[in-house]
Amino acid sequence: MTSYRVPAASDPARPAADRPLTIVVDGEPVAGTAGQTIAGVLLGAGRREWRTTAAGGAPRGVFCGIGVCFDCLVEVNGLRDVRACLRRAQDGDVVTRQGGTR
Template identity: 55%
Template structure:
């Protein structure tokens, strides 16, 4: 385990938890246990990971609570997953979603 620490807001230093990798398109992204896919992508500098069907406009996390559906990604072959709600897991394969994804695979 890493010995790096982060100081909380006036509290004691908190030991960093070990990170794990997952794949985002062709990239390897590091995440902390308990971190959402959206949080890990934002921490890695990615602000947009979906394109709208009509205009092709970039979308990423907007509301952060699963209401707006702007952060949709395909996770391990399942489209229409809200990245702000799905916890990242070691070895996940996350893909940029184009438009509405494939309805036949939606949960």
């Protein structure tokens, strides 16, 4: 079983909630805040869909928001099938939509 440690407010590893960051989504800069997930940054920018299904090309974005449904998959820094709802955004991340299967 995996255990998770929540950093204390005084922990320097804890991201400052007011620190801005920018990720690049399909070539466009999108602003967010440290501590947000990639999905949080995308939703904050008004984006609701960023993937299409292999069968039928139906649009997908966040469904469960807790890493269970895999509807929110994106490519991050060249790595496919990253769950946007779980991946904490880092300044300069390059996010690409992915559709269907390769």
